[in-house]
Amino acid sequence: MAKNLATDMAPPFILVAHYFIAGAIFYAFTAFLLPFYAGEVNGYFLSSSIASLMHLYLLGFVMMVIFGAMYQLVPVVLEIPIFSKDFAYVQFYMFVSGILIFTFGLWNENYTQILPYGAMLMYISMLIFVANVFLTYRNITRWDIVAKFILVSNIFLTIGVTIGFIIALNLIYGFYPDILDLVQMHIATTIFGYVIMTIMGIGMILLPMFSLSHGFKQTAIEMAFYTIIIGLALFLVGTFFKLNILKFGGVLFSTVAIFFALYQMYLIFSTRIRKQNDFWAKNMMASFATLIVSFFILLAGVITKNDTYYLLFGFTLFFGFFTFFVVGHIYKILPFLVWYQRYSPLVGKIKVPMLNDMVDEKVADSQFWITLIGLLLAISAIIIKIPLIFQIGTVIMGIGTLLVIYNIYFTLIYGIEELKNYNEGLKDGSN
Amino acid sequence: MAVTEEMVYDAIKTVIDPEVGFDIYSLGLIYGVKVEGDHAHVTMTLSTRGCPLHEMMKQWTKEAVEKIDGINSCEVEIVWEPAWNVTMASDEVKKALGAF
Numbered sequence: 339m340a341k342n343l344a345t346d347m348a349p350p351f352i353l354v355a356h357y358f359i360a361g362a363i364f365y366a367f368t369a370f371l372l373p374f375y376a377g378e379v380n381g382y383f384l385s386s387s388i389a390s391l392m393h394l395y396l397l398g399f400v401m402m403v404i405f406g407a408m409y410q411l412v413p414v415v416l417e418i419p420i421f422s423k424d425f426a427y428v429q430f431y432m433f434v435s436g437i438l439i440f441t442f443g444l445w446n447e448n449y450t451q452i453l454p455y456g457a458m459l460m461y462i463s464m465l466i467f468v469a470n471v472f473l474t475y476r477n478i479t480r481w482d483i484v485a486k487f488i489l490v491s492n493i494f495l496t497i498g499v500t501i502g503f504i505i506a507l508n509l510i511y512g513f514y515p516d517i518l519d520l521v522q523m524h525i526a527t528t529i530f531g532y533v534i535m536t537i538m539g540i541g542m543i544l545l546p547m548f549s550l551s552h553g554f555k556q557t558a559i560e561m562a563f564y565t566i567i568i569g570l571a572l573f574l575v576g577t578f579f580k581l582n583i584l585k586f587g588g589v590l591f592s593t594v595a596i597f598f599a600l601y602q603m604y605l606i607f608s609t610r611i612r613k614q615n616d617f618w619a620k621n622m623m624a625s626f627a628t629l630i631v632s633f634f635i636l637l638a639g640v641i642t643k644n645d646t647y648y649l650l651f652g653f654t655l656f657f658g659f660f661t662f663f664v665v666g667h668i669y670k671i672l673p674f675l676v677w678y679q680r681y682s683p684l685v686g687k688i689k690v691p692m693l694n695d696m697v698d699e700k701v702a703d704s705q706f707w708i709t710l711i712g713l714l715l716a717i718s719a720i721i722i723k724i725p726l727i728f729q730i731g732t733v734i735m736g737i738g739t740l741l742v743i744y745n746i747y748f749t750l751i752y753g754i755e756e757l758k759n760y761n762e763g764l765k766d767g768s769n
Numbered sequence: 770m771a772v773t774e775e776m777v778y779d780a781i782k783t784v785i786d787p788e789v790g791f792d793i794y795s796l797g798l799i800y801g802v803k804v805e806g807d808h809a810h811v812t813m814t815l816s817t818r819g820c821p822l823h824e825m826m827k828q829w830t831k832e833a834v835e836k837i838d839g840i841n842s843c844e845v846e847i848v849w850e851p852a853w854n855v856t857m858a859s860d861e862v863k864k865a866l867g868a869f
Contacts, residue, residue, distance in 0.1 A: 415819045484819070547817040550789070550866065552854045611855040613867030674821060677787060685829050686783070686836075692790045 349409045349423045351679040355750075356430050357406025358672055361664075362746050364398025364437070369739035372732040376725035379649075388649075390445035392656065396533070397437045397460070400660045404536055405429070405467060407671055408488075412474060415484050415543055421473035429466040436460030449509035457506035464499040468492045483559055487539025490567060494531025497574075498524055519577050526573050529655075530566070530592055537663060538562060538599045545603060548618055548670055549610035558602035566595035589640070596633060600626060616694075617702035621666025624710060628658025650720050657735065658713055665709075665742055669697050672749050680753055688760060696752045701741050709738030772839040777802045777809050780833045786826065789816070791865070793826065797857025800848065807841040809834050814853045823847070 371391060378388055409426055413419050420426070440456025443449065471492045478485060501524040508514050542559055545551065573588025575581070603626055615623075632654040639647030673696035681690040715731030781802075782794045793799060793813065801812040811830055815823060827845045834843035855863055 410821070414821045414823070543817070543819045547820055548788075550816055550855065552852060611866050674788075678821075678825075681787075682825055685825075686832060690785075690787065692785075693787050694790065 349420060349426055351675050353423060353426055353430075354406045354410050354675055356427075357402050357409070358668065358675075358746070359750075360430070360434055361399050361402035361406065362668075362743055364394060364402060366739055366743055368395040368399060369732075369736040372735065373729045376719075376729040376732070379720050379723050379725055379728050386444050386447050390441045392652065393444060394437065394441045395656055396529070396660075397433075398441075400533060400656075400664055402433070403664050403668065404533065405433075407540070407667065408471075408536070410671065410675065411540060411543065412471070412488065415540070416474070416478055416488075417480055418474060418477045421470050421476075425466050425470045429463045429470070432459050432463035432466070436463055449506075454506050454510060457503055461499055461503040464495060468496045483556060483563060484539050484542050486563060487535055487542075490563075491532050491535035491539060494527045494535065494570065498527030498531055501527060519580075523574055523577050526570055526577075526588075526592075531570050533660070534596070535566060538566075538602075541599075541603065544667060544670070545606045545622065548612075549607065550612045551606045551610040554602075554605040554609045556602070558598045558605065562595045562598035562602065565591050565598060569593075569595055593633060593637075596629070600630065617697070617699060617706055618666050618670055620703075620706050621662045621669075624706070625659050625662035625666065628654050628662065628713075632659060646720065646723070650717065653720060654713075654717060657716070661709065661713075662706075665705075668742070668746065669702055672746060673697055673752075676749050676752060680757060684757075684760075691753065696749045698745055698748050701745055701748070705738050705741035705745070708741065709735055712736075712738055772804050772807075772809070772837055774802045774804055776837055777804060777811070777834055777840075780837050781811065781830060784826070784829045784833050786816075786822070788822065789862075789866075791858075791862050793830065795859040795862050796853075797855075797859070797862075798826075798853060804840075807839060809837075809840050809843040811843060811845045812848055813845060814848055814851075816853050818849060 368391065371394070375388070375391060378385065409420060436456050436459030438456070440453060440460055443451075443453030443456050446452060471488070475485075475489060501520055504514070505517065505520045505524060508517055508520065514520060538559065542556070546554075569588050569591030571588070572584045572591060576584030576586070576588055603622075607622075612619075632651050635647050635654060636651040638644075639651055670693070673693045677691070677693055677696060684690055712731045712734030715734060716728050717731075719725070719728035719731055778794060778799070781799055782792045784793045785791065786793055786796060786798075789796060796816065798815060799811065799813050803810040811834060813826075813830065815826060820826075827847060830845045831843045834840055834845075855866065858866075
């Protein structure tokens with residue numbers, strides 16, 4: 339008998355919920371801190387306080403939700419069970435403690451007594467995650483493009499977090515003089531090698547599934563897969579050996595890869611059957627639009643060598659592309675998890691809700707527009723260097739975050755009372 | 770009374786895809802039904818390969834058919850060829866999805 343992929347193989351709901359709820363808390367925490375960074379719009383983009391906030395957001399929100407989603411999706415997509423569910427719990431607690439200690443150490447500029455312990459905890463937790471993924475791959479039989487993306491992105495994650503840990507040690511012992519080179523390699527491997535490659539890979543499952551797209555070719559995403567590997571490899575070798583021509587080639591190939599992936603997403607959207615621009619579709623459109631914009635900003639930075647563009651690039655990529663992509667999918671994945679846990683045993687017995695019923699659509703729609711307006715204001719503030727506007731923009735973005743949290747709560751408690759009554763009815767025989 | 774294919778289709782119409790909000794028959798996911806005595810065989814597909822609802826849809830279909838008086842067992846076979854597309858769905862579904 340075929341295994342029930344979503345249950346027998348994937349970790350239980352409560353495990354994935356750990357990651358999603360922690361992600362939401364870190365998202366709220368970052369949103370709260372962001373307005374206090376208004377003064378940084380005039381500053382240097384590599385300050386430790388910015389690095390602290392960026393790590394808090396990327397690790398605590400973006401990667402936290404990705405890890406949770408991967409535990410749910412990997413067994414379904416690869417048709418094999420996760421190697422160890424226990425690993426996933428251990429990873430979670432080490433990861434959360436690591437983030438808190440590490441970002442506090444970074445913010446406090448305490449590079450020797452606090453930061454290394456957080457870095458070590460995070461490094462081990464990431465190694466547990468990649469080990470779990472690699473060991474899962476031992477039994478794989480279906481090698482499609484998604485499987486290849488997940489595997490290679492985890493190889494880059496291993497390299498990226500190892501470089502990150504070397505940076506942490508280097509802050510104490512100072513054995514490698516060019517720390518900026520290490521930082522660049524760390525950013526390339528973790529953000530482009532892991533986060534963006536993972537989004538490209540799982541996007542090939544999630545986007546057609548939620549938009550009901552069919553009949554599109556996959557050539558563009560296959561091209562993106564190979565060009566991003568070449569790009570990142572060239573960038574790493576070029577940076578390490580200080581060969582600028584290779585580094586430039588790496589940036590070029592990686593940029594081409596992103597545009598191949600964007601073209602693939604366009605093909606998926608152009609063949610979608612679900613034409614309604616609901617909150618998910620709007621979030622996806624905004625995420626890809628901000629990704630395109632961020633690359634033009636990066637290009638401007640490379641040409642003009644002006645630090646403001648790098649700050650702007652990071653801000654647009656993180657709070658635009660990543661936010662819209664992750665939030666859009668929280669609205670889809672979390673209701674499924676709750677629905678599965680709460681309602682799937684009752685199918686055929688009571689009237690069960692649709693997944694969309696488990697999201698407050700009006701709030702989700704308002705949240706999208708509020709976040710977009712706040713983001714545009716904050717981006718404008720960085721360009722014109724006016725801290726007050728940045729503060730207003732990020733406070734508006736914070737309101738958007740609160741609405742996301744409200745919807746997460748809405749989904750988590752959905753139907754609890756009704757099901758309690760149903761179960762009581764079963765006990766006293768009225769149902 | 771012998772169970773007819775129509776009766777099996779009617780049972781299948783009670784199975785709803787919670788993501789799309791339509792029953793799987795109207796979505797065009799059912800490719801065929803055969804009834805031999807007290808055994809039914811349903812051939813169906815899913816709108817996306819890698820869908821987390823894969824096994825549940827299969828199970829719900831089996832359970833819905835096995836509720837019919839006169840059916841003792843139902844085998845549900847998931848196939849990927851021909852791949853599903855919206856032309857297989859009912860006009861009502863196409864209209865609701867905005868495919869018209």
